[in-house]
Amino acid sequence: MNRNPNLIYLDNAATSWPKPPQVAAAMTRFLEETGANPGRSGHRLSVDAARLVFETREQVARLFNAPDPLRVTFALNVTEALNLALHGLLRPGDHIITSSMEHNSVMRPLRHLEKRGVAVTVVPCSPEGFLNPANVESAIRPNTTLIALNHASNVTGTLLPVRAAGEIARRHNLLLLADVAQTAGAYPLDMQVDNIDLLAFTGHKSLYGPTGTGGLVLGTRVDESKLSALKQGGTGTRSEREEQPEFLPDKYESGTPNAVGLAGLGAGLDWIMARGVNSIRQHEMTLCRKLMGGLREISGVTVYGPRDANLRTAVISFNIAGLPPSEVGLRLDEDYGILCRVGLHCAPAAHRTLGTFPAGTVRFGLGAFNINRDIDATLAAIQQLVTDHCSHGTRRHPRLLHQPRHAD
Amino acid sequence: MEHAVILVYSTSHAMRIEKLLATRGTVCKLIPVPRHLSSDCGVCVRVSRADIETARSVVAESGIEIEGIHEIWPI
Numbered sequence: 414m415n416r417n418p419n420l421i422y423l424d425n426a427a428t429s430w431p432k433p434p435q436v437a438a439a440m441t442r443f444l445e446e447t448g449a450n451p452g453r454s455g456h457r458l459s460v461d462a463a464r465l466v467f468e469t470r471e472q473v474a475r476l477f478n479a480p481d482p483l484r485v486t487f488a489l490n491v492t493e494a495l496n497l498a499l500h501g502l503l504r505p506g507d508h509i510i511t512s513s514m515e516h517n518s519v520m521r522p523l524r525h526l527e528k529r530g531v532a533v534t535v536v537p538c539s540p541e542g543f544l545n546p547a548n549v550e551s552a553i554r555p556n557t558t559l560i561a562l563n564h565a566s567n568v569t570g571t572l573l574p575v576r577a578a579g580e581i582a583r584r585h586n587l588l589l590l591a592d593v594a595q596t597a598g599a600y601p602l603d604m605q606v607d608n609i610d611l612l613a614f615t616g617h618k619s620l621y622g623p624t625g626t627g628g629l630v631l632g633t634r635v636d637e638s639k640l641s642a643l644k645q646g647g648t649g650t651r652s653e654r655e656e657q658p659e660f661l662p663d664k665y666e667s668g669t670p671n672a673v674g675l676a677g678l679g680a681g682l683d684w685i686m687a688r689g690v691n692s693i694r695q696h697e698m699t700l701c702r703k704l705m706g707g708l709r710e711i712s713g714v715t716v717y718g719p720r721d722a723n724l725r726t727a728v729i730s731f732n733i734a735g736l737p738p739s740e741v742g743l744r745l746d747e748d749y750g751i752l753c754r755v756g757l758h759c760a761p762a763a764h765r766t767l768g769t770f771p772a773g774t775v776r777f778g779l780g781a782f783n784i785n786r787d788i789d790a791t792l793a794a795i796q797q798l799v800t801d802h803c804s805h806g807t808r809r810h811p812r813l814l815h816q817p818r819h820a821d
Numbered sequence: 822m823e824h825a826v827i828l829v830y831s832t833s834h835a836m837r838i839e840k841l842l843a844t845r846g847t848v849c850k851l852i853p854v855p856r857h858l859s860s861d862c863g864v865c866v867r868v869s870r871a872d873i874e875t876a877r878s879v880v881a882e883s884g885i886e887i888e889g890i891h892e893i894w895p896i
Contacts, residue, residue: 451832452832452833452835452863452864453863454853455851455852455853455854455863455864456853459864460851460864463832463833463835463836463851463864464836464839467832467833467836467837470833471840482833482837483831483833483834483837483885648831649832649863650830650831650832650861650863651830651861651863652860652861652863653859653860653861658830658831660830660831660834660886661831661833662831662833663830663831663832663833
């Protein structure tokens, strides 16, 4: 893997980068040696392609302890997976409970469904993003069918009580949908222990796959006859019939899948399972503690979300007094080669909860390939930004701490 | 050699059965569904006729619903 020494990539919460070298190798191998349409044609290359897709399905099932690889449906990303779950399950007259820390990938489908007669309760979270499961339980109505929660906030990294909410769901005969975009591969997850009925994941973040991969995993409590498909089309099976098949995973997987992407995702999953989710988590949280601690020591910096690293993932949101997040992001990129994400992070509800709406925050998302030196350089850069700001207002300071990246 | 084919509903089901057969050391091959058996354009699992019973027990163990097992002869 080629790490550009002039860049510090802290935008892993959006898309992880770099990827393990095996990911690109698997994708190249697929394009050069396999390349065919998975399972559509029955010749050897088509069967090889289908086998690769199926192996990735099995690895997903293994990582999340899903009951059956056939209950893994691939999608483009977590947004498509969440849309499948929400549009597929909710009917006019149903009631759904979600939290005030959700991403727009949940909020927008819900606001859309609300106009079509679905009742939505958004349970407020604390200013650190914590959700009290008792408030979820007290929001249950006779027509509640689903609880949808992200496992960790994409803004503050705050972990939400998915397991407790799943217990509540079981007690009240509801389903629990978990958006694990920020935790899959970075935090231990077990569908059965964590009481998750529908698990929506994305491949391009902490599963280290390419963009265009993700999916929805169904637990045994989900009756697929009650989960309608988002789209209909060719599946390479039952071609004599003009009706969509009802069996899994074909019911939800019309059209040629992103086989090259899934070959890459398979390599990402192999890499994670060889390294171990716990060891990745330990690495990221060591860096996260250091970065959070260092940021808090810089005067004028406010860090949002839980202080306790055990209650969060390695996503840190902060602001510098008097400097808009967009200015901080631009200066980090241009003057220091530090890449992060600023603004509202597609999660306006979460920012309202934190009190950072509408300006947003600066977000650092750490990944498995960040190293100690990245944290040192980042803390030095923030300290310098604050110093420059105090002595010169918002004027751009020409002094560079760190060699700028080359235009390569 | 005389063969039998397991007709399945989904390509993913064929993959699953292939893996389960492999764990029992049973060789199989995924081939296009013979036109005279079904108009399905997908794949099916071909085993040697001697392995039909193994195939039946693997299918039962997997819980996968299949369309059927058919004997086929070389054309």
